Amino acid sequence: MKQSYAERARAGMRDAILDAVERLVIDRGWRRTRMADVADAAGVSRQTVYQQFGNREELGQQYVLREADRLLAAVDSALAANRADPLAAATAAFEAFLTVATDNLMVKGILAGDDGLLPLVTTAGLPVRQVAVERVVSAIGEHWPDLDSADVLLFAETVVRLAISHATAPAADPQTTTGDVMRVLGPFIRQLVEKGRP
Incomplete structure (x- = not known):
């Protein structure tokens, strides 16, 4: 239109x-x-x-949502590029998110100590989390429509919270963090894929 x-x-x-x-x-x-x-x-x-x-709160929220959209574009691309292998797709998407986040000006501001922005993506970040979860659920549904919807929602909510936490309080580089996270999430992803097979 x-x-x-x-x-x-x-x-x-x-x-x-x-x-x-x-x-x-x-x-x-x-x-x-x-x-x-x-x-x-x-x-x-x-x-x-x-x-x-x-108002100022809504302005801040809209700024954070715009930046989240930019970060999620990297997730969409990684999922699409690895659609043949859901585990590889999840790994690539998580790493892409963290990698793009390291260069994102909003995230850099948070890491530099801008505690005014941090609540907008964490404690008061419900709109951001909802948008991110919906986007991840939609992308998974587009590429792997046979997966159980309740499990997909559980995965999306978990991975979004993990991604936000690791982006705003990184403990290691994106590759190392992704490897560690996928050691935990990998079995669940394999189980999810197995359940979705006809």
């Missing part, structure tokens, strides 16, 4: 505001970023920022 000019302009405005949030997060952190700062950095009025996002 083709977007109208007004819809494209609104989407462009939202992207410009979220880009401004990103610059400010890098410069001063989320905790010290005010709506007026975002408006100035985006070159719009403060009223425009409020009209687009409602």
Whole structure:
């Protein structure tokens, strides 16, 4: 469906505001970023920022969701590239997520001590987790439709929580972390695939 000019302009405005949030997060952190700062950095009025996002909490949530979408694109690609082998796909997807996260500016901000952003992906991160779980469930369903839906949901919820935890508090490089996680999840994935065979 083709977007109208007004819809494209609104989407462009939202992207410009979220880009401004990103610059400010890098410069001063989320905790010290005010709506007026975002408006100035985006070159719009403060009223425009409020009209687009409602309040500061929603603005932060939308920024985190946009970054999550960027991270999940790497997961989608890894799953699609390894569709012949679900275990290899899960391994590649988890490692891709962690690898992309190491270069993500939002994640870098969290790792640098921006405790204002951390709750938006952890304790207050329900919208982010829900979006990520739905995306993982959808991708698995697309590539492996015969798998048990309850088990797929359990796997998605578990792997999303693990991925967020390891991205925001890394203990090792992405390859090592992925190997360790898959040692634990591998048997469950094999069992899931076995149950899904006709």
